[in-house]
Amino acid sequence: MITEEIKNILLSKRILREDPVGAIWIDEYFDETLNGLEVTDTEIMVCNSLQRRCSCASMRNKKIIILDNYLSELFIIFNQILCNEKDSKYLNPLFYKLMHEAYFLNGDIKFAAIYKTLMTNKFHETGKMKVNQLTRDSKPQYLYAQQTFLVMHEVMHSFFKDSSESYRAQKEAVAAVLDRIFYSREIGHIHMVSDEYLEELCCDHLAAISTIAVSAEHGHCSEMDAACAVIMALHYQFLLLCIDRVVDDNYLSDEVGEFAVRVSVIRLFVSNYFKVTKPEEVNIINDHITYNIKLWEKKYLEPFTTFLNTQKLNQIKYNKMKIPNEEIEKLKIELTKSFLNQ
Numbered sequence: 180m181i182t183e184e185i186k187n188i189l190l191s192k193r194i195l196r197e198d199p200v201g202a203i204w205i206d207e208y209f210d211e212t213l214n215g216l217e218v219t220d221t222e223i224m225v226c227n228s229l230q231r232r233c234s235c236a237s238m239r240n241k242k243i244i245i246l247d248n249y250l251s252e253l254f255i256i257f258n259q260i261l262c263n264e265k266d267s268k269y270l271n272p273l274f275y276k277l278m279h280e281a282y283f284l285n286g287d288i289k290f291a292a293i294y295k296t297l298m299t300n301k302f303h304e305t306g307k308m309k310v311n312q313l314t315r316d317s318k319p320q321y322l323y324a325q326q327t328f329l330v331m332h333e334v335m336h337s338f339f340k341d342s343s344e345s346y347r348a349q350k351e352a353v354a355a356v357l358d359r360i361f362y363s364r365e366i367g368h369i370h371m372v373s374d375e376y377l378e379e380l381c382c383d384h385l386a387a388i389s390t391i392a393v394s395a396e397h398g399h400c401s402e403m404d405a406a407c408a409v410i411m412a413l414h415y416q417f418l419l420l421c422i423d424r425v426v427d428d429n430y431l432s433d434e435v436g437e438f439a440v441r442v443s444v445i446r447l448f449v450s451n452y453f454k455v456t457k458p459e460e461v462n463i464i465n466d467h468i469t470y471n472i473k474l475w476e477k478k479y480l481e482p483f484t485t486f487l488n489t490q491k492l493n494q495i496k497y498n499k500m501k502i503p504n505e506e507i508e509k510l511k512i513e514l515t516k517s518f519l520n521q
């Protein structure tokens with residue numbers, strides 16, 4: 180049992196939102212997976228926060244996986260835009276919304292307010308996006324796999340903390356894969372990610388495999404759809420990370436480069452998995468994944484790059500805008516209220 184007190188401590192720094200997604204599937208696999216991994220004293224806590232960050236915490240000998248369903252909510256929207264041409268128009272307003280929220284979290288009230296106005300104007304042009312209702316059985320269930328992947332990724336962090344032997348073995352395997360991809364005849368072995376960051380890739384690897392198995396086992400989507408959904412989830416998270424780093428002026432940080440490696444390596448993990456489990460279908464699955472990644476590049480990456488370039492120019496203009504301090508304080512109170520009412 181996670182007590183209210185523990186909950187309050189762990190979520191004290193987050194801005195909580197209402198959670199329309201909930202934990203509708205987690206009971207299907209959570210306890211079973213933990214038992215399988217022999218991970219004990221671990222519980223899950225579901226929240227929905229503006230920070231959109233999952234994590235794994237330790238408290239009073241108990242480990243707690245925090246699933247932030249704001250990511251799930253965003254994934255539902257991203258999936259819908261990816262699959263429905265008529266929803267593409269909502270992407271741009273969505274970028275403004277995400278920038279608005281990221282500026283607010285970064286403590287930049289002036290820019291948060293500017294982007295709120297821009298967001299409102301953009302949504303005024305397009306109208307509000309109609310997000311399809313999600314049910315326990317709606318199909319194809321990309322979100323099922325994506326949410327499972329988020330949970331499993333954190334479970335793996337927990338597992339590795341308990342089992343240094345498994346971590347060492349996994350780390351060696353993943354480092355070997357990286358070596359194979361990023362080996363240059365001229366330069367030799369290139370270290371694409373730091374030693375600490377390698378853990379992220381190890382968690383992705385095991386999380387992807389268990390997610391594919393769990394999703395198919397419980398009949399929510401095919402293994403191919405689950406694989407695709409997982410890969411897309413990392414692409415979406417990459418986009419969110421770029422927004423966060425643009426906002427705090429760290430766009431060229433190692434973190435962005437390392438996440439880009441994660442995004443490309445996950446494909447290889449998935450492909451290797453199917454080479455072993457479904458050798459006769461691996462080409463079809465790889466083609467399907469390539470098709471979806473191309474779709475993502477066209478539907479997300481290109482508009483996002485254009486969006487960022489426009490923002491760079493606009494920001495010179497916004498930087499010159501002066502807002503008196505007392506006005507900023509008022510805006511801060513208003514914005515905080517608006518987030519709490521969501």
Ligand SMILES: [Zn+2]
Nearest residue numbers: 332336379382
């Ligand atoms: Zn992680």
